[in-house]
Amino acid sequence: MTLDLARWQFAVVTIFHFFFVPLTIGLSFLVAIMQTLAYRQKDPGWDRLSRFFGRLFLINLAVGVVTGIVLEFQFGLNWSSYSVFVGNIFGAPLAIEGLLAFFLESTFVGLWIFGRGRLSARLHLATIWLVAVGTVLSVLFILAANAWMQHPVGYKVVHGQAVLTNFWLILGNSTLWAQFAHTVLAAFATAGALTLAISVWRAHRDRDDPASRRAFQSCAHLATGFLLTTAVLTAVAGDSLGRVMDTQEPMKMAAAEALYHTTNGAPFSLLTITDLSDQPVMQIRVPHVLSLIEDLSWNGQVPGIDNIQAADVAKYGPGSYVPMIWLTYWSFRAMVGAGTLMILLGAWGMYLAWRKKLAEDLWFRRAALVGIALPFLANTAGWIMTEAGRQPWIVYGVMLTAKGVSGVTVADVAATLAAFVLIYSVLAVIEVALMTRSARRPLEEPDLGATKSLEPSLVY
Amino acid sequence: MAPFSDLNTTWFALIGLLWTGYFFLEGFDFGVAVVTPFVIKDETDRRLCLNAVGPTWDGNEVWLLVAGGAMFAAFPLWYARLFSGFYLALFLVLVALIFRGVSFEFRGHDDRPSWRRVWDAANFLGSLVPAIVWGVAFTDLVHGVPLSPGGHYYGGLPGLLHPIAIVGGLASLAVFVFHGSLFLALKTSGDVARRARRAAGYAGVAAVALLGGVVAWVAEAGRPAVAGSLSGVVPLVLAVAAVAAVAVATVLAVAHRDGWAFAATGLAIIAAMGAVFSRMFPLVLPASNRAANAITIAASASQHNTLMVMTIAAACFTPFVLAYQAWTYWVFRQRLVRPVASPSTAAAH
Secondary structure, three states: HHHHHHHHHHHHHHHHHHHHHHHHHHHHHHHHHHHHHHHHHOOOHOOOHHHHHHHHHHHHHHHHHHHHHHHHHHHHOOOOOHHHHHHHHHHHHHHHHHHHHHHHHHHHHHHHHOOOOOOOOHHHHHHHHHHHHHHHHHHHHHHHHHHHHHHHOEEEEEEEEEEEEOHHHHHHHHHHHHHHHHHHHHHHHHHHHHHHHHHHHHHHHHOOHHHHHHHHHHHHHHHHHHHHHHHHHHHHHHHHHHHHHHOOHHHHOOOOOOHOOEOOOOOOOEHHHHHHEEEEEEEEEEHHHHHHHHHOOOOOOOOOOOHHHHHHHHHOOOOOOOOHHHHHHHHHHHHHHHHHHHHHHHHHHHHHHOOOOOOOOOOHHHHHHHHHHHHHHHHHHHHHHHHHOOEEEEEEOOOOHOOOOOOOHHHHHHHHHHHHHHHHHHHHHHHHHHHHHHHHHOOOOOOOOOOOOOOOOOOE | OOOOOOOOHHHHHHHHHHHHHHHHHHHHHHHHHHHHHHHHHHHHHHHHHHHHHHOOOOHHHHHHHHHHHHHHHHHHHHHHHHHHHHHHHHHHHHHHHHHHHHHHHHHOOOOOHHHHHHHHHHHHHHHHHHHHHHHHHHHHHHHHHHOOOOOOOHHHHHHHHHHHHHHHHHHHHHHHHHHHHHHHHEEEHHHHHHHHHHHHHHHHHHHHHHHHHHHHHHHOHHHOOOOOOOOHHHHHHHHHHHHHHHHHHHHHHOOOOOOHHHHHHHHHHHHHHHHHHHHHHEEOEOOOOOOHOEHHHHHHOOOOOOHHHHHHHHHHHHHHHHHHHHHHHHHHHOOOOOOOOHHHHOOOO
């Protein structure tokens, strides 16, 4: 019971955190790019845009930061046996993330907010770029920790603890770099989709305000190119991550495809319906395609769930080593489906931009606004697939999730879970409301620069 | 084992330093928020108080995250037993920090007084709660808590609210309020600074009494002795130095020497944390029931390789962090003044 509640709590606090974080990462770069354009071109339009999207960025950042504090301590709260087992390895990237990334992000975001007009334009521009660099460093180190859970390397087990043998192997983990590229690019695409939707909508809504309309039109062009590029690259990186996982976590990939038996020339599943015990009732499949994707060959062998289970029993002893197939299968499809739609949206936008109709097309505008949901769906589903697909392991092949939990009472975990759900729901509602309101605000008047007032900025 | 064989002690000390840095910096952030309702007359005054910590509070809070991460990496057993044991106390702090963190950003998004009151309350309570709970938790750590033979603490939240710990919590609150009032007196001007200075005097008197009380009580109460402890003189001298520094700060505050007084409260925090960590040594989780149940530095420390990686990372990056954080305080060194123009026109954001 404690185990299930602790898992739910971890799911709630991580999913909620990572719902907002990709947007923070992506927007920090887009805002930095806009501010760079404003600086280089002395263009008031880009300056106004960078402040407009900077405001959205800050709302989102606040929620990401406070929910991140919870995660730093979540392992100690609910997963203390896990913490003891992995601390030697897992703790170091976490600590370095704080030292290298969080300090950079948090300190320079303060300088960016309050430094406008106080720092030189060039220095002020540097602060937002340092924030952006901080967000990406943070991704790198937290993924170094996560990649080790998927594919443990550079360690040996001594007296019931995983002990570090080589830190470079942990930073050089193939899983880490595939995850890193995929995650960062997906974060960029997330911000691209949101920026595109807001820009085409505002370019249309502000049609009576030529300056605003022109600014949002330029921004829509930037965003659609950014979205298409990053969404395509996310898919490419995801493909290589998939291939890494085929060898490292074959069970996860078999579950993601609902492929029950090892098959040569394996088919790609379009639809699988399973019964309550996760056995297939109906499957629609395209022959040979899975072998083509995973093995790059027409008749390549792809291992199936039942066969891997048998091999795992031989290796790890009796037990079930099969994750929840329906969850892994559908979350994988949700991620890939949403990602594909994002590519199509970006491509459609590029086509309209080429025809010089990006801000005029009603259906594109509607699609882009609905499309805001796509990256959030894809990001969430992708992590559900990654983490649920690794079960029953907390560290793949080394430690079972059931062995990692704290000896805390059911009441404590249940009460804190309920409180987190409640608090996070309230935060989510407020965040969405504030983002929506801010997206409707008129662009601020051009900052004519050189207003190095000695007045304190009354920001709050 | 070669020259760096005692990285364990080094990391115990470094974690002590991280917590000290955290309490020094976020201590005044908490104090500013708690004293704010007592030194303001209107919205502009409140904005001065918020802006006094606005550019830097987020960076200050990272000290906590790094302290937590470093405990996880360097002493996994400490991180695991402490935070799963002090479960609801830590949860309270986390919830408080959530509301406090978003309050800075959220309050400015709407002019309605009801909206602002909500986030002002969140900022106040979100600072008040951790200012007390951290004091309770560290007093419990020094004094020891009942532990099972595996080093588990099962006493729950009520078990942490030992009378000594409650005094410790009030002492940390008083010290932070004192520290924060002085920070506000230094960062603002005019009426707000004047009222902050007066609040500092009251907080100083309370801090001397409470901190002196908890020091005397902890020293008197004692706990099961362990091999390898430092001589009791070291923590006692540091603790007495902390109380003396608070007393000196109070005198300086009354004499309107804000800068020196602030330096003295900072010194008091450093000395108090030195007392805490030297008193705990060589334990990380002292037991109040049986000495053998305590968790030691040696038993909880990570292996040499991990500590070596951490040492190199800390040596390479900490100087930069300290440099740019210090630079931030330099950039925002000016005192804040009430704008001459009406507050509504100055209210950007």
